[in-house]
Amino acid sequence: xxxxxxxxxxxxxxxxxxxxxxxxxxxxxxxxxxxxxxxxxxxxxxxxxxxxxxxxxxxxxxxxxxxxx
Numbered sequence: 320x321x322x323x324x325x326x327x328x329x330x331x332x333x334x335x336x337x338x339x340x341x342x343x344x345x346x347x348x349x350x351x352x353x354x355x356x357x358x359x360x361x362x363x364x365x366x367x368x369x370x371x372x373x374x375x376x377x378x379x380x381x382x383x384x385x386x387x388x
Contacts (some may be wrong), residue, residue, distance in 0.1 A: 323329045
């Protein structure tokens with residue numbers, strides 16, 4: 320536990336803690352907004368779109384290999 324020698328030190332520490340709390344709150348808000356945008360249907364479909372494209376390309380390549388043999 321820290322010992323303070325004056326009220327000025329206490330006030331300074333309280334200001335620092337208050338600023339840290341505000342920074343943490345803004346960081347939380349930013350993270351929450353990013354999380355919300357990641358859950359938009361267009362974002363989710365974008366992820367599925369990539370998976371579907373890879374699957375289709377793999378399927379086509381397999382068919383082409385069979386034809387070449």
